[in-house]
Amino acid sequence: MTRRNVLLALVLNLVFASSLPWAQTKIPVVGFLVVAVRPDDPLVEVFRQGLRDRGYVDGRNIKIEFRTADHPDRLPGVAEELVQLKVDVIVATSTPAAQAVKRATSTIPIVMSLVADPVGSGLVANLPHPGGNVTGLSSMIAEISAKRLALLKEAVPRLTRVSVLWNPDMAWHAKAIEDLKAAAPSLSMELSFVGVRTPAEFDAAFSTVSRARAQALYLLDSTLFYVHRMTLAKRASKARLPNIHTSRVYADAGGLMSYGANYADLMRRSAGYVDKILKGAKPGDLPIEQPTKFELVVNLKTAKALGITIPQSILLQADEVIR
Numbered sequence: 001m002t003r004r005n006v007l008l009a010l011v012l013n014l015v016f017a018s019s020l021p022w023a024q025t026k027i028p029v030v031g032f033l034v035v036a037v038r039p040d041d042p043l044v045e046v047f048r049q050g051l052r053d054r055g056y057v058d059g060r061n062i063k064i065e066f067r068t069a070d071h072p073d074r075l076p077g078v079a080e081e082l083v084q085l086k087v088d089v090i091v092a093t094s095t096p097a098a099q100a101v102k103r104a105t106s107t108i109p110i111v112m113s114l115v116a117d118p119v120g121s122g123l124v125a126n127l128p129h130p131g132g133n134v135t136g137l138s139s140m141i142a143e144i145s146a147k148r149l150a151l152l153k154e155a156v157p158r159l160t161r162v163s164v165l166w167n168p169d170m171a172w173h174a175k176a177i178e179d180l181k182a183a184a185p186s187l188s189m190e191l192s193f194v195g196v197r198t199p200a201e202f203d204a205a206f207s208t209v210s211r212a213r214a215q216a217l218y219l220l221d222s223t224l225f226y227v228h229r230m231t232l233a234k235r236a237s238k239a240r241l242p243n244i245h246t247s248r249v250y251a252d253a254g255g256l257m258s259y260g261a262n263y264a265d266l267m268r269r270s271a272g273y274v275d276k277i278l279k280g281a282k283p284g285d286l287p288i289e290q291p292t293k294f295e296l297v298v299n300l301k302t303a304k305a306l307g308i309t310i311p312q313s314i315l316l317q318a319d320e321v322i323r
Contacts, residue, residue, distance in 0.1 A: 002107050028289040031065045031082035031090035031108075033097045035075065036227040039066050047091065047113070047266045050271025056219050067170050072169075072223050075100035089277050091270060092136075094223055095121050095170065100132055109283040112136030114263060114269035116221070117172035120289055136273055137285040138290050139261045141221055141246050142176040146183035148259045151296065152216060153187045155257060155314045159242070163214035165205060167222040167233075168195045168208040191218075199228055206235055214241065221246035221260075229253040232309060235306055251297040251322060256306065257314075261291035295319040 030051075037044065044066070048058060056062040064089055069078045079100040084089055089109045090099035098112045102123060110133055112118060118138050124130035127138070140206060155160055164180060177193060184191050192212040196205045202309045209217065217226055217236050226249070236243040244257045251258040252314030269289065277283060296314075299322040305308050315321060 007301075010254070019293060026061055027061055029065055029085065029087045030274055031087040032064055032066045033075070033082060033083065033090060033101060034066075034068045034093045035072055035097060035223045036070055037068055037093070039068075040268045043093070043263055043280065045269050046267040048149055048272055049203060050268040051274065053268075054275045056271075056275070058066060068190070068261060069097075072096045073262075074102065074237065089274055091094045091274065093267075095172070096122075096223055098123055098134065101267060106133055106135065109277045110136070111273040111277070112138075112288075113267050113268050113281070114301045115156045116141050116170075117175060118142040120175060121171050121185070124288060124299075127290075129284070130288055131284040133283050135286040135288060137266045137270055138268060138288055139246075139263070140262060140290050142295040144260065145176040145179045145249055147219070148244055148246070148250040149180055149183050149189070149218060150187060151257065151259050151314070151317075152218060152242070153189065155244075155298075155310055156216060156242045156308060157311075159215050160188060161192070161194045161212065161214050162218050162219045163194055163209040163212055163241075164220065165194050165196055165209075165225070166220040168192050168221070169197055170222045173220050173222070180218070196224065198224070201232075202228070202231070204299055206239060210239065215240040219243065219245050219250070219255075225250075229255070233302070240306055242303075242308060248297040248320070250297055251299045251302075255299060256302045257296070259296045260294060262293035262295050297322065 046236045065085055067078045067082055071077045075096055083105045090101050091111045092101050093113045095115045098115050100109050113136055116139050118124045123134050180191060194205045194208050229250050230253045242256050245255045246260040247263055296318045297320045298310055298318045299314045
């Protein structure tokens with residue numbers, strides 16, 4: 001065979017090989033880490049839709065490796081599993097999930113979607129210039145803690161004693177507590193703070209709330225409370241305690257009220273970060289964004305069960321009223 005024929009054969013082989021399925025460009029892989037959330041959870045679907053809006057279809061031109069830890073203690077192992085898969089980017093939906101992933105890798109880009117205080121939690125240096133391999137969105141839960149307390153007072157004007165359920169393992173809760181303490185005097189409220197780390201402590205916590213003669217319950221969001229939101233809503237109703245929460249998922253589960261960032265919007269926007277990173281952007285150069293949509297949800301079914309009437313002023317402000 002002449003040299004010319006050899007070269008021609010090599011070219012033809014290359015062309016043929018490039019047309020084979022296994023020779024196509026590798027599709028990007030996105031890790032998705034949550035705690036006690038199913039793959040068909042509405043917020044997960046919102047994220048998938050956010051990707052579809054940007055031209056990515058799971059199983060076609062992108063692959064999503066969904067992982068859930070049934071308990072926060074298992075997050076490190078699950079995070080390490082995603083790192084070992086060598087995914088292109090990891091989406092972490094909560095503060096504990098983001099912290100676990102950051103401990104597991106300093107090179108794979110990480111996108112936060114529902115993190116309350118990225119700086120205070122040690123995830124990024126600052127919001128405009130996060131640096132490192134972490135970027136995403138902040139839910140600003142701590143920053144609007146006082147606003148939430150004021151809404152509870154407006155909804156139930158007779159309140160003077162409120163117990164705050166918090167989790168000492170959540171770093172941002174300390175800042176929220178400071179804001180609540182600062183706001184309470186102007187609302188003529190006396191606050192008591194009850195720390196809860198595990199479901200086994202719920203009984204003792206509600207006993208403490210009872211001894212404090214609390215007239216209402218204020219819950220600071222945490223993975224623990226999210227997982228057991230229905231249980232907590234039932235316990236609050238049984239104790240006849242009006243209650244307010246940080247996200248509509250709690251009102252949907254039977255809580256009286258919720259006020260906070262629109263989680264669905266944050267999940268949708270987190271898909272935009274994934275898109276930018278897959279197109280070459282460095283996470284450390286992408287500023288942390290804050291919520292642009294907040295929502296007040298009122299559950300009138302729960303109000304009726306508690307025997308209270310929600311003022312018209314609150315109902316007019318509400319983005320949704322559950323009847």
